[in-house]
Amino acid sequence: MRNFTITKVVVFFIFCVTVNTNAQIVISKPSLGFTQACASPSFNTYNVTFSFSPESGITGTNQFIVELSDDAGSFATPTVLYTSAQGSVTTSPATLSFSIPISTSGEAYKIRIKSTSPVATSTPSDAFAAYYKIQDTPFSINNLISTAAYCSGGSYLLTIDNPGTGDNDSPLQYPSLTFNWYKETSQTTSVFIASGESLSVNQPGTYFVETNYGTCTSNSYSNRVTISESTSSTSSEISSSLGNPYCSSEGATTLSAINGNSYQWYKEGVAISGATSQMYETNEPGKYSVTIDLGGCSISASIDLENSGFSSSIDVPENNTIDEGETLVATVTTDAINPEFEWYLNGTLISGEINNSYEATQTGNYKVVISQTSGCIASTEFMFIVREAFPNVSNIPNLISPNGDGLNDTWVIPQEYVNGANAEVSIISSQGEIVHKTNDYLNNWPENQLDFKDVNPVYYYIIKTADNKTRKGSITVVK
Template sequence: MKNYSKIYLLTVFLLLFIAFQASAQAIVINAPVPADNPNLAGNSPWPAICAGNGGFNEYFVNITWAGTANAGNEFILELSDASGSFASPETLATITDQNTNTDFDTSFSIPLTTRGQGYKMRVRSTDPVRIGAESDAYNMYYMDVTSNLNISEAGDGVPPGSICSTNPIVLQVDNIANPETYQYSWYRSGTLLVGETGPTLNISQSGMYSVFIDYGPICTGSGNTDSNIVDVTIGAGGSGIAIAPPTRTALCTGDSETLAITITDPSWSYQWYKNDVAILGAIGSSYTVNAATPGFEADYAVEISAPGVCTERSEVVAITNADNYTVSRNNPANVVVLPSQTQTLNVSTTANSPTFRWFRNAVELVGETSSTLSITQEGEYYAEVTQSGGACTSSSKNSETTVAVAPASFELVADYASPYTSCVTTSMVLEVQTINAVAADGTTTDVTADLVDAFTYQWQRNGTDVAGQTGKSISLASNTENGDYVLTASLAGYNEISNTLPIQLLTSETITITSTSTVYCSASDIVTVSTTTDLTSATFEWQKDSVAVSSTDESLNISEPGTYRLVLQQDGCSLISNEIIIAPLDENLITLDPAGEIVLPEGTSRTVRANGGTAYRWMNASNDEMSTSDSVTFTEAGTYTLIASIDNCEITKQVTVSILDTFKVPNVITVNGDGINDQWIIPNLYSNKADVNVIIYNEQGEEILNEFDYNNNWPQSSTAFQKQNMVFYYKIRNASEVLKQGTITVIR
């Protein structure tokens, strides 16, 4: 129990010690408070920050804290946003040299975008990491504008002094950049306009208007942004001028109407407006609108002006054109009158109760009183439209003229119905693609849709009619139909012939070649390439690597490797056979699995399989045939031969089989000359191998043997050993690793 009490007391002590150490590292940071600026005489701690006036922006705060700060600690003075939030604080100052001073002043400058009444400050430390208390909220403004504002209606920077208007106006701050980024206080005749804080003010009431930038209740007075005062009079004229109601507002051709102001005054000046544009010279108390003037239809108003009264403009009077109806041609300006075809002309109109008359070459077409006209003759056509209802009756307008012509000839264009390549395509459809009407001046009009089914057709091959082919298309599916095709077409005395379409279809026949072998063994070897196609009367050539090698041999005996094919000329096209690749003999085509020397543990067997040949013969050391299959099983040591055939070629490979030694590398030999254990004999796995290196060192580490293909013949004499039980060191390795190493004790 005593031991348990000691452990308990020790645990409590350790916990108290850890808590003490932790508290020793903690610090408490108080809220920063405004401090005196030592660079200004007679200054005192600031109650608010009004920076920027004259470029001034230097302030101080006092920072106090308690606890212990580490050597790398930094105190960072931070500023909240205008609402007092530290979600994204601004860094005002970073202090690195006050880690042992718990009461110090530091200077800072506020950001140029600071404007508001709710800014707070705090201090945080970095080592240890602590966040101090937040300060009270302060008015803080960076006053980048500290000169008088200008307000105007035009926004041109010129103080207007007074404005007289019958309608509401807008005043705007016009002499600072980005005026929308500030808040303002607008006044009318000394009264604050509550809620008006933007850079513009909509005014509908007379008064004396001014504005200044709102830098808060403390800083605004030192901003010096008071604007000019604008005396605004709204509706001061009060004369209620208007235009007397006219007799007519819809005028017909030849009509006129005089517009007059309802009241006049000798002191007034007048100006008449048409669609808000002043009419040059129209400065009397009345104005006459003449329907003979183009574009007379418009909105008219009169404006008065005089010293001491506001300029005033009347409501508009709209004058319209009673004859303002339209006549539209609904067909092309030029049409082609085709044989056996009728063209329809058409007009539309907005006239009231219209009537129609049609004219050809300025001569009326009697009885044609519809908005449409069917024609079969050449000529120049138009319709006369008369308005017989509404305010203006018996007024007429002509439609635009349509010129109808008969073709001098037709152009017939035939084409391939699908992509075509000579001697590649095996079937094709030819068809009428376009029919153009050709006028006397050479201009063409596409009339395919109108006439493609009206013509009669005949297809011709090499100048001769193709029997039964009288449609607008022809299908060709055999190389026996190759030739030059044209299409003749007839309609109402027109006889036309199309362009020529050459056709050279490839036969659907195939040529196949075979060879007696695909491997070329040697100059004495003959490989024959042939075909079952009858070449007796054909024009052909054998090609090696796409170059002709023979045009007379019906079968080809080749004497070198390459890619061979047969090209047969048939109906003007080259008919190409399959390709046969004759490769040179490559001994690597025959592979063994497993490859390399075969080592058999004594009393076991191993099967070796050959691949890549067409026939095999396995021979033993006595040249006796062991097998003709692709594999053989070995049970005895020796050198064996494989004769593998690839078509007519033979490849010989040898297989060496050895018996795995069961003894280990000896570490003792006796060189007493009795013929027993006189030499260092190592297993066959390491001896007599050209790729195995045997190295022997003496007791001093000097090489005394360094051989590849070691023949189990060390030492060759016993005279080199000067004393009993000499120790040597050996290392057996190949090109990449040490296979065996150890010591050899030589006993005399």
């Protein structure tokens, strides 16, 4: 009986040692399937591979856990990134996928793998940079105004615009983010200045700010602002919240100036009563300006505000001349969405002309109306005149015959006195009445039928040139 008891104890001891030996596994150092984790709302999946031995050492209830250290590599309070289902991982090596938390931000994170049955922990992985780019689009500073100034001995405060409205997704809406300010040293290089939500500048230069995503590349950066020390000729810019041109159907636009102590807004050079804030709201186009007191000095800014919602241009001047048999091609360039074109001659719509170009074959007053038919519904127009080229006569005639036969019907004078020469032309009747006076003579007198009270009435002309020379003479009118 005594020997049997000893034998049972020995067998039980051997069994315990065997079970204890089989319940131990070793997990290798994790191998990362990436060099840095630059996550965003559109991408946040990463892989880690590890080995464990022996495979027979894990139980049917075992789970593998992926843990993330803090940004210094410490696992004092690890974050669980992934936990496998019980018994789902049975072969080695194994690869697990995980996502990083939105609060992740640092350059020295590490990952380790743990098992639950039996309990085991790997050594940490190599350190890696990890950031969750919760905001990854360009944003604005300084009200999107590209220039600013400070008084001698003073400074200018650059700030990130907030709140985020329209296309401006302000990073200040995300409290976890931090920011780095830079000064350009060339077109392609810059130097770090400071961190923070704002920057006080007392040195001329071009500045910008980026959201701090460390070594991860990002589109979360601001516009550039060039800051100078104010002089008597220093000026700035005005920004329009709806752009310029803006779409009047979207409501009023907000005009913004740079930071200052006080402001006075003007429209067409006239002070706007009560408009003394940094911003001014309007739904009227026009030329706006503002004077800005910077404290010890002041600067001005201006904008020619248009409300068509798009921009256009035409490649012909307002006044044009063509010789007999010639034509004039006018072409409109526009960024309007789905534009439509209407061409007019002397106020009448020209049927069938719907393209952005028109070939003018007749003299007269032309107009083209450009309409944007999608988005901001708006239109704008251009007007131009086509005249027949003036004959290049050498002498001032003293006789005309306005009888409609096409010969000497109007008083045609040398080109040095006609349209564009800035010469004053006066025509006076024999009774001393001024019947025609202009500084833009078009070789078109008489435009209307003259009342012949005399057989061959005589008129007199006086031409005063831009250099104060005078020509005088008479004009006999015959049928």
